[in-house]
Amino acid sequence: MSNTTLELPEGVQVTAEVTDAHAEILTQEALEFVATLQREFNSRRLELLEKRDERDARIQQGEQPDFLESTREIREGDWKVGPIPEDLQKRNVEITGPVDRKMVINALNSGADVFMADFEDSNSPTWDNNVLGQRNLRDAVRGDIEYDHPTKDKVYKLEDNPATLLVRPRGWHLVEKHVTVDGEPISASLFDFGLYFFHNAQALLDNGTGPYFYLPKLESHLEARLWNDVFCHAQDAVGIDRGTIKATVLIENILAAFEMDEILYEIKEHAAGHNAGRWDYIFSVIKKFRNDGDFLLPDRAQVTMGVPFMKAYAELLVKTCHKRGAHAIGGMASFIPSRKDEEVNKKAFRKVKEDKEREVSQGYDGTWVAHPDLVPVARAPFDKKLEGRPHQKDVMREDVTASAADLLNTDIEGGQITEEGLRLNINVGIQYIASWLGGQGAAAIYNLMEDAATAEISRSQVWQWIHHPDARLSDGREVTAELYKEIVPEELEKIEELWGEYYDPERFELARKLFDRLSLEDEFIDFLTLIAYDHLD
Numbered sequence: 001m002s003n004t005t006l007e008l009p010e011g012v013q014v015t016a017e018v019t020d021a022h023a024e025i026l027t028q029e030a031l032e033f034v035a036t037l038q039r040e041f042n043s044r045r046l047e048l049l050e051k052r053d054e055r056d057a058r059i060q061q062g063e064q065p066d067f068l069e070s071t072r073e074i075r076e077g078d079w080k081v082g083p084i085p086e087d088l089q090k091r092n093v094e095i096t097g098p099v100d101r102k103m104v105i106n107a108l109n110s111g112a113d114v115f116m117a118d119f120e121d122s123n124s125p126t127w128d129n130n131v132l133g134q135r136n137l138r139d140a141v142r143g144d145i146e147y148d149h150p151t152k153d154k155v156y157k158l159e160d161n162p163a164t165l166l167v168r169p170r171g172w173h174l175v176e177k178h179v180t181v182d183g184e185p186i187s188a189s190l191f192d193f194g195l196y197f198f199h200n201a202q203a204l205l206d207n208g209t210g211p212y213f214y215l216p217k218l219e220s221h222l223e224a225r226l227w228n229d230v231f232c233h234a235q236d237a238v239g240i241d242r243g244t245i246k247a248t249v250l251i252e253n254i255l256a257a258f259e260m261d262e263i264l265y266e267i268k269e270h271a272a273g274h275n276a277g278r279w280d281y282i283f284s285v286i287k288k289f290r291n292d293g294d295f296l297l298p299d300r301a302q303v304t305m306g307v308p309f310m311k312a313y314a315e316l317l318v319k320t321c322h323k324r325g326a327h328a329i330g331g332m333a334s335f336i337p338s339r340k341d342e343e344v345n346k347k348a349f350r351k352v353k354e355d356k357e358r359e360v361s362q363g364y365d366g367t368w369v370a371h372p373d374l375v376p377v378a379r380a381p382f383d384k385k386l387e388g389r390p391h392q393k394d395v396m397r398e399d400v401t402a403s404a405a406d407l408l409n410t411d412i413e414g415g416q417i418t419e420e421g422l423r424l425n426i427n428v429g430i431q432y433i434a435s436w437l438g439g440q441g442a443a444a445i446y447n448l449m450e451d452a453a454t455a456e457i458s459r460s461q462v463w464q465w466i467h468h469p470d471a472r473l474s475d476g477r478e479v480t481a482e483l484y485k486e487i488v489p490e491e492l493e494k495i496e497e498l499w500g501e502y503y504d505p506e507r508f509e510l511a512r513k514l515f516d517r518l519s520l521e522d523e524f525i526d527f528l529t530l531i532a533y534d535h536l537d
């Protein structure tokens with residue numbers, strides 16, 4: 001370990017290796033800034049996490065979520081979010097991806113309106129990925145980013161008119177274990193947000209844009225309030241106006257769906273919109289109601305945006321945002337094109353087109369894509385409907401009357417748990433965890449984009465089906481731990497064949513062990529990334 005190049009502020013320790021490249025980001029001033037955020041806000045973060053646990057315990061006792069009585073005035077009040085900057089008006093197509101240097105350049109050059117640079121679902125939070133990712137963003141903000149491909153004889157550079165940059169820090173539940181403040185690991189959210197903001201806020205403003213963020217995995221408006229206080233503190237500290245930061249909140253937890261108005265209200269002057277984070281949303285429904293037989297979901301592939309609870313949530317999000325003058329941004333269709341297989345490509349384009357057409361017709365102002373080749377596919381339906389307008393915030397969706405019962409209606413016509421679905425969850429879950437342990441947080445597996453959110457669905461379904469006595473396969477068999485243990489070696493054999501020379505037995509053995517814990521332990525593990533992080537450098 002070499003920390004020789006770092007000047008550490010009082011009370012701050014860095015426990016990972018620090019190279020000159022890391023040190024460019026981990027300056028004394030930057031570490032001082034994030035340490036101050038930690039000292040100011042970490043105890044509230046911990047209290048909010050405790051509140052999540054208390055709420056979870058009540059839900060396991062049978063409490064059903066509902067719209068809050070205490071915030072009725074906010075829901076019924078007539079208020080709007082603050083002004084939205086010019087470069088966030090048109091966000092019809094947003095590409096997302098991890099903060100890898102080549103991908104950052106490709107995403108900014110992709111022709112999308114926005115690039116969401118991701119420290120969350122698609123990033124494996126290794127020390128290098130996090131700190132060098134910050135360096136990549138710092139260089140990108142300054143238009144001074146290049147990547148010299150080691151084998152392709154190609155130097156990647158930024159082109160004219162890059163996408164507007166938004167950054168997604170990690171969620172409130174995570175820590176960055178390599179940096180401690182007064183002996184405690186620093187909040188990963190505050191670390192990612194703080195470093196990006198500290199290094200780039202002024203440079204972004206000088207370029208005519210701003211410090212823009214996506215906020216993941218919020219469960220309540222109180223968690224949004226904490227972000228708002230962090231924003232106010234950060235802006236005051238560097239002397240820029242409050243309201244300069246703009247944040248889009250991912251509504252990707254069933255509990256947050258009951259507080260969409262309240263969340264916008266809490267960050268009112270900083271709010272740019274909400275995004276329908278469908279994958280974590282499905283995961284949250286399985287997790288929160290894991291012991292309730294009414295919420296036994298069928299195979300993952302059958303939980304589409306058309307099923308009652310997903311449709312209700314997607315439409316309520318548009319209605320809520322537009323009423324408040326905020327943008328409604330759609331989610332990720334998981335089909336990934338292939339430049340090598342025309343059939344795969346055609347299917348991906350068709351599926352993504354259908355998904356984006358549905359979103360446009362529901363009133364969304366923009367959407368996400370996972371791959372540069374999908375940018376024109378997603379753009380076409382927006383161009384067609386919007387006819388030159390940047391958004392459709394005039395579509396008020398007053399016809400939408402999503403009630404608590406609608407948001408919780410998980411009846412899926414013809415839905416079944418199948419052996420194939422169980423096998424696929426196990427297979428994909430193990431492959432994804434192995435990729436993540438290898439430092440890759442998003443992967444195309446069987447031509448679908450898999451990231452932390454989709455993998456959470458796979459493993460939480462396996463847990464739910466094993467632990468719920470009513471879960472039956474379509475042929476009538478019970479889903480048991482014994483059946484799981486029979487299937488795992490068979491799926492691992494298939495995976496070994498698929499990966500061939502790239503199969504790393506040690507990594508896959510660890511992935512399997514983690515998947516076993518996630519599936520078999522009686523206590524439901526809150527996030528797979530929490531236990532897998534112990535094994536990451």
Ligand SMILES: CC(=O)SCCNC(=O)CCNC(=O)[C@H](O)C(C)(C)COP(=O)(O)OP(=O)(O)OC[C@H]1O[C@@H](n2cnc3c(N)ncnc32)[C@H](O)[C@@H]1OP(=O)(O)O
Nearest residue numbers: 096097103106107121122279332370371442443444451453
């Ligand atoms: C639930 C959620 O949170 S969704 C949001 C989080 N998830 C994501 O952001 C996933 C983003 N997507 C990806 O990471 C990738 O598309 C993957 C891993 C799924 C597939 O990537 P690959 O296997 O590299 O795809 P492929 O080989 O077709 O890539 C072709 C080119 O496009 C680039 N590319 C692919 N996806 C992206 C992206 N999202 N951003 C930038 N560039 C990309 C590749 O780097 C490659 O570049 P090159 O030709 O210059 O070498």
Ligand SMILES: O=CC(=O)O
Nearest residue numbers: 277278279280453
């Ligand atoms: O972050 C997005 C999601 O779908 O989860």
Ligand SMILES: [Mg+2]
Nearest residue numbers: 121277280453
């Ligand atoms: Mg998510």
